[in-house]
Amino acid sequence: VLHKMFIAAANRRPANTNVKPDGIYVLDLTTMAPPHRLATTYTRGLHPHGLSLWREDTLLYLYVVNHIVEGDFVEKFLYTGSDTLQHLASYSSPLMCCLNDVTATGPSSFYATNDHGSRAGFSRKMEDYLNIGRASVVYFDGSQYHKVARHLNYANGIYYDRRHDKLYVATTTGKALLSFTIEADGGLAREYVLDLETGLDNIDIDRQGNLWIAAHPKMLNFLKHAADSTNFSPSQVVKLTPSEEGFDVEDVYINDGSEFSASSVAVSTGTELFIGGVFDHKLLRIKLNK
Incomplete structure (x- = not known):
């Protein structure tokens, strides 16, 4: 691995x-x-x-x-x-x-x-x-x-x-x-x-087949953030777990942008979640609950 x-x-x-x-x-x-x-x-x-x-x-x-x-x-x-x-x-x-x-x-x-x-x-x-x-x-x-x-x-x-x-x-x-x-x-x-x-x-x-999708819950805020970094853009990470009906949908992370703005990617290792953004020059690392 x-x-x-x-x-x-x-x-x-x-x-x-x-x-x-x-x-x-x-x-x-x-x-x-x-x-x-x-x-x-x-x-x-x-x-x-x-x-x-x-x-x-x-x-x-x-x-x-x-x-x-x-x-x-x-x-x-x-x-x-x-x-x-x-x-x-x-x-x-x-x-x-x-x-x-x-x-x-x-x-x-x-x-x-x-x-x-x-x-x-x-x-x-x-x-x-x-x-x-x-x-x-x-x-x-x-x-x-x-x-x-x-x-x-x-x-x-x-x-x-x-x-x-x-x-x-x-x-x-x-x-x-x-x-x-x-x-x-x-x-x-x-x-x-x-x-x-x-x-x-x-x-x-x-590895378990779950989908992790980073998202922008407020697009107008995202556009303001794109124009001026001092404007926060909310971040969201959605986890989709396969089920008989399709997917169970869960918000694993959501923030007003003050901690991390404009989330664009989320990768799970099983124990941790790494979030990247459109503009931020950093990664956010979060412990996942078992």
């Missing part, structure tokens, strides 16, 4: 220069030493967003959404245990205009979310203000790109459940979790929509 946590870190407040460089950081969960940045053999700038791991035999691949001047890319790295990630490939397509998150489905295939239908300009603003569903999911099968889900409201986190061969997508302005079954060609068949009445962000699944 690899007792490490990989963190995609990017400074989303450019005026704040007193922070560590963008990149992939690793946290040793055994020693709990401060996270350190991994070097890479990648030669362009790395400004990561979503991140996904794929283990194939003894190999561990990292897929990372990267936002650079040239556009949005998915970068593929190999982690060998050293402090340097080996860059293996860059993936780009006109179908991947506005990448948010990625989830690997094999050593050379993945799904990724576009959180908008337009990269910039008036139409992108209208998507936000009028809550127009133009977000999408793209599948890369190893050679070709396919748009496999359309008309979503700010598709954000995405997670491939390897044990059950299902795909989950979190929508932020849609405030719902979408569950898809995967067809033989990689296409998606929508299974159900679970309305959670909060702005969902990233998804993680623990």
Whole structure:
């Protein structure tokens, strides 16, 4: 078992220069030493967003959404245990205009979310203000790109459940979790929509099969926080436990933002919960009740 946590870190407040460089950081969960940045053999700038791991035999691949001047890319790295990630490939397509998150489905295939239908300009603003569903999911099968889900409201986190061969997508302005079954060609068949009445962000699944989703319960507060860090944005972590009826839903963490603002990811180790945020340059570590 690899007792490490990989963190995609990017400074989303450019005026704040007193922070560590963008990149992939690793946290040793055994020693709990401060996270350190991994070097890479990648030669362009790395400004990561979503991140996904794929283990194939003894190999561990990292897929990372990267936002650079040239556009949005998915970068593929190999982690060998050293402090340097080996860059293996860059993936780009006109179908991947506005990448948010990625989830690997094999050593050379993945799904990724576009959180908008337009990269910039008036139409992108209208998507936000009028809550127009133009977000999408793209599948890369190893050679070709396919748009496999359309008309979503700010598709954000995405997670491939390897044990059950299902795909989950979190929508932020849609405030719902979408569950898809995967067809033989990689296409998606929508299974159900679970309305959670909060702005969902990233998804993680623990060893027991529970879903952990970080969320933004007050989107207007989030926008104010994005504009000014002194404005708090409430944080929320929702745990979904599989049941015969679907899922039992539980709020594991909720805060007005004074302790931790704008939670965007939650990862459970079984005994502890680690929460990351959109803007905060820290992780929140919480003991979980048995």
